[in-house]
Amino acid sequence: MLLCDVAADDLSNYQALRLEKNAAPKTVNLEVGTIRAVLRKNRLWAAIQPDVRMLRVREDVGRAISRDEEASLLEACRASRSRSLYPAVLIALNTCMRYSELRLLRWEQIDLISCTLTVGLSKTDSGTGRLLPLNDRAVAILKFWADLFPVRIPRDFVFSSERYGLSGDGKTVIYGSDPTKPIGRWKEAWESAKIRAGVSCRFHDLRHTGCTRMLEAGIPFSVVATVMGWSPSTTVRMSRRYGHIGQSSQRQAVKVLSQGGPEDDNAQNWMDSQAGPNRHLTN
Numbered sequence: 001m002l003l004c005d006v007a008a009d010d011l012s013n014y015q016a017l018r019l020e021k022n023a024a025p026k027t028v029n030l031e032v033g034t035i036r037a038v039l040r041k042n043r044l045w046a047a048i049q050p051d052v053r054m055l056r057v058r059e060d061v062g063r064a065i066s067r068d069e070e071a072s073l074l075e076a077c078r079a080s081r082s083r084s085l086y087p088a089v090l091i092a093l094n095t096c097m098r099y100s101e102l103r104l105l106r107w108e109q110i111d112l113i114s115c116t117l118t119v120g121l122s123k124t125d126s127g128t129g130r131l132l133p134l135n136d137r138a139v140a141i142l143k144f145w146a147d148l149f150p151v152r153i154p155r156d157f158v159f160s161s162e163r164y165g166l167s168g169d170g171k172t173v174i175y176g177s178d179p180t181k182p183i184g185r186w187k188e189a190w191e192s193a194k195i196r197a198g199v200s201c202r203f204h205d206l207r208h209t210g211c212t213r214m215l216e217a218g219i220p221f222s223v224v225a226t227v228m229g230w231s232p233s234t235t236v237r238m239s240r241r242y243g244h245i246g247q248s249s250q251r252q253a254v255k256v257l258s259q260g261g262p263e264d265d266n267a268q269n270w271m272d273s274q275a276g277p278n279r280h281l282t283n
Contacts, residue, residue: 003042008051011035015055025055062205064212069199076197081172082189084159087141089190089206094138096210096228098123099203103182108154112146115139119229127229149179157182215245 001010011032018028032054039045065073070093077086088102097105101119109118115134122128134142146152156179163176190203207228214224221242225235 003039003044006035006039006044006048008048011048011052019055026057029054029057062208063201064209065199065201065205069197069201070209072197073193073199073201076193076199077189079196080189080193081164082186083172083174084145084162084183085186085189085193087145088159088186089193089203090141091138092203092206093210094135095132096207096214097132098127098207098229101127103159103185105158106154107146107152107156107158110142110146110158112139112143122229124229124231124234126231126234130226130229132227152179156180159183211242212245215242 015028015032018031019025032052036045036052039048074086074089077089080086091097092099092102095117097119101122104120105117106120109120111117112134117132117134117138119127119130119132122130142158145158149156159182160177160179161181161183162174162178165173165175167173186203194200211224211228214227215221221235221239225238228238230238
C-alpha cells in the first residue's frame, strides 16, 4: 500500500489477522509501532491516530522458576548440542540480563579481574551501559568459557556464530565458528532443553526469576531496578507487578518501628482502660 492510503481500519484488520495467527498482543503492538513510526516520519500519522487502538497487554505474564526446576533445566542445557546454551542460561539467571543483551555480548564488556560486566545496547536508555557485578557462579562459568577461546580478541562476541553436526561415532562436531558474528538464536536448543527438563517457561522468565529472588531476599526495590535496567516508567509499573514480593522484609522493617518505645506501656494502659464494662458502644 501507498503510505497515503493507510487508514485506521487497515491497522485494525491487521491486528485481527495477527491475533488469529496466535501472535502475542505485545508483538502486534510492536509491529503497529513500526508502521506508526513510518507514518509519523512522513507526517501522515496524526490524521489516523485518534482511530487507532493498541492492543491491551497483560502485565502478569511471566513467572519465576523454582530451584528444582532450575536444576533440571540446567542439567538439560548441559546435555544440549549447543555448547553455549548452558553458560548463557546460567549467566541469565545470575545477572538478569535480557536475551538480546546476552546474545550481543562482547568480551570487551567483561572484566574478570574486577568481576563486573558492562551491558551493551539495551531495550532502554537506563539499561544501556549499566554496570553489573558478577557473582561467583557467573565468574566461574565465564572464566571457563573464556579458556575455550584462547585467541579471542576484545571485539569478539562471547557467544559467537557456529554450526553443529554429528561425527561417524555420533559425537557433536562444531564447525564454521565466526567470532565476529553473534549467535543467531538459541530457540531450538532452548525448546529441546525445556522438553527434556519438563519445565515450562520462557527464556525471559530467567530474568523474572532473578528479580523475584532478589526481592524475596530483601534487596531494596531501587537496587533491583538498577540491576534490571528499568526505565523510570517501567520501574513504577514493575513496582505494582512485584509489590507482593518481599513482604517478609517489609514486615520486618515496620516491626522495627514498634520495638522498645515508651509508648508501648501507654498504649497497653489505654487498651486496659477501654476493656471495662462499657467497652461495647452503640450509636
